[in-house]
Amino acid sequence: MEFEDRLSALATKVHNQAAAIGTEEATKNAFVMPFISTILGYDVFDPLEVVPEFTADVGIKKGEKIDYAIMRDGEVQILIECKASTGSPKIEHASQLFRYFSTTNARIAALTNGVIWQFYTDLDAPNRMDAKPFLVLDLLDIDETLIPEVKKLSKETFDLESIISAAEELKYVGALKRAIGGQFRDPSDDWIKFFATKVYEGSYTQRVREQFTSLVTKASRQFLTESVNDRLKTALGAGAGIRPIDEGTSSVTSEQVAQDDLDRDTEIETTLEEIEGYQIVKAIACGEIKPVRVTHRDAKSYFAVLLDDNNRKPIARLHFNSKQKYLGLLDEAKVETRHPISSLDEIYLHADSIRGAVIRYR
Structure with a gap:
């Protein structure tokens, strides 16, 4: 099994079991040890590779223990501190990692709740663990x-120099992506003011701030949908087997589709991401049928992509209501198989199955 497949399999297990895990020990057994074993590739039962309850006296602190120390050639390479999966890992939980980091040869430390893995090194000061992670999985x-960077931590391809050299860029790029994503979801006053003052020449008053709060939010949404539209144009232009759209077929931009669908139903929340996923499925299906025949219906549990607006002709189902997203595909007996995806682009990996569903119904 390839590295990406092993990571996907563990992610599915975490998604299915996280709610049932209530203690730190259960988290270690269910999630952390499998990550060390199947993802990083170390033998958790070999003390020459993985030392549980690793102890090293630190100053006046005697007998403190780190949950796991990963060894290479007799030296500590990675320190791992675990917390229960019921809570998010926070830097306040890493006091022992800070102390141990400076007294061992370890250059990598990880703080995890089994779901989120935060990896640290010593970019800011030599032999002193940074306060912020360089990689968050x-x-x-x-x-x-991030998958190639996580792979560098595995036993098979462990490359400390490459990890450290890439760590600074990873640290800031990751932090910037999280910050930008947060602003698109819920723009702050500073974000709104920044863009408002770029286009508005008058004084930035309370009235202007209130006006631009909705304008910045709307512009952000339109920017995202237009980006998706550009990607779809590329797919429609380069996709193998995609038939040209008839001249008589009316075209609708992704912005219009997103706007219509987001406003369609106030009881069911249709997200922009669901609309983007629908448009990708539609682009694939257009290789077999006219675009006008591909429709969708949103429900509380999933977002359905249908042929001829007929719920007996499901092309795909988008399960995007949790952090782990799934693409649902149905066989001839209407039995659904959910495929975990980490990005919308992965829908293209299932293009043959999507086209196959369309062919069965047409």
Whole structure:
């Protein structure tokens, strides 16, 4: 099994079991040890590779223990501190990691609740663990751009120099992505003021701030939908087997679709991400049928993509209501199989199955 497949399999396990895990020991057994074993590739039962309850006296602190120390050639390489999966890992939980980091040869430290893995090194000061992680891996929402960096930590391809050299960029790029994403979801006053003063020449008063709060939010949404539209144009232009759209077929931009669908139903929340996923499925299906025949219906449990607006002709189901997203595909007997995806682009990996569903119904 490839590294990405093993990571996906563990992510599915975490998604299915996280709610049932209530203690730190259960978290270690269910999530942390499998991560060390199947993802990092170390033998958790070999004390020459993984030392549980690792002890090293630190100053006046005697007998303190780190949950796991990963060894290479007799030296500590990675320190791991665990917390229960019921809470988010916070830097306040890492006091022992800070102390141990400076007294061992370890250059990598990890703080985890089994779901979120925060990896630290010593970028800011030699032999002193940074206060902020250089890599954050959320198994319920995997950033595929981080997979190659996580792989560098594995036994098979462990490359400390490469990890450290890339750590500074990872640290700030990751933090920036999280900050930008937060602003798109819930723009702060500073974010609104920054853009308002770029386009508005008058004084930035309370009335102007209130006006631009909605304008900045709307502009952000339109920017995202237009970006998706550009990506779809590329897919429609380069996708193999995609038939040209008839001249008589009316075209609708992704912005219009997103706006219409977001406003369609106040009881069911249709997200922009669901609309983006729908448009990707639609782009794939257009290789077999006219675009006008591909429709959708949103429900509380999933977002359905249908042929001819007929719920007996499901093309795909988008399960995007949790951190781990799933693409649901149905076989000839209407039995659904959920495929975990970490980004919308992964829908294209299932293009053959999507086209197959369309062919069965047309």
